[in-house]
Amino acid sequence: MIKAPNIILVGPMGAGKTTIGRLLSHSLGREFYDSDRIIEENAGADIPWIFEKEGEDGFRKRETHALECMLHNQDCVVLATGGGIVMREENRELLSNSDALVVYLYASVSQQLHRTSKSNHRPLLQTSDPKATLNALFKVRDPLYREVATLVVETDSRHPKSVANKALEAIKRHLKSENKAQNANVNG
Ligand SMILES: Nc1ncnc2c1ncn2[C@@H]1O[C@H](COP(=O)(O)OP(=O)(O)OP(=O)(O)O)[C@@H](O)[C@H]1O
Ligand SMILES: O=C(O)C1=C[C@@H](O)[C@@H](O)[C@H](O)C1
Ligand SMILES: [Mg+2]
DSSP, X not given: OOOOSOXXXXXXXXXXXXXXXXXXXXXXXXXXXXXXXXXXXXXXXXXXXXXXXXXXXXHHHHHHHHHHHHHHHOOSOEEEOOTTGGGSHHHHHHHHHSOOEEEEEEOOHHHHHHHHTTOOOOGGGOSXXXXXXXXXXXXXXXXXXXXXXXXXXXXXXXXXXXHHHHHXXXXXXXXXXXXXXXXXXXXX
C-alpha cells in the first residue's frame, strides 16, 4: 500500500492518460476519475457537442471547474486529465499549488498520431493534417506539462500494462526519496 496524495496524469492526446490511469487505480485500489468524463457528465453532452456549441473556450471553462472540484473534494484518487489541461495558467497554478503527484505521460508525436487515429472524438484533431496539429500542440504544451509535473514517464513502444508498472515504480521511488528527505530534515 503506498501513501500518496492524488495522482494526476497529464500529457498529450493519445499519451494514454485514461488507459494508464485506470490500470494504476486498479493496482493501487483507488478510485479513478477522468476530467473529460466529468465534463461530459456535468454537461449531459459529449466533448464534440460542447466544442460545437460552446467553442474551445466554453470547454476550457468547464475543464477548470472540473479540476477545481476534483482538487477540492477528492483525496487519494487517480485523475486522468484532458490533453489541454495545461493551457490555462489558472489550471497550471491549481496543479502546482496542490499536493498532488503530477505524472507527465510522454508520447512522441508519431505515437500520438497512431493512437488517436482510430477515434473521431477529439475535435482538435478533425483537421486535414492531424499530424501538423499534434506537432504544433506538442511544441506549445510539452514545456507546460514539464512545468507542472513531478515525474515524467515515457510511453513509446510500451504496452499499457508496462507503462502502468513503470509509472508505479517511479511513484514509489519518488515517495521513498521524499520520505528520506523529510526524515533527514527532522533528524538533522
Ligand atoms: N502504451 C500504449 N501502447 C499502445 N496503445 C496505447 C498505449 N496507451 C494507450 N493506448 C491506446 O491509445 C488510445 C488512446 O489512449 P487514451 O484514450 O488512454 O489516451 P489519452 O491520453 O487519455 O487521450 P486524451 O487526451 O484524448 O483523453 C487508446 O486506444 C488506447 O488503447
Ligand atoms: O488536447 C486537448 O486539447 C484535448 C484533449 C482531450 O482529452 C479532450 O479534453 C479534448 O478533446 C481536448
Ligand atoms: Mg483521456
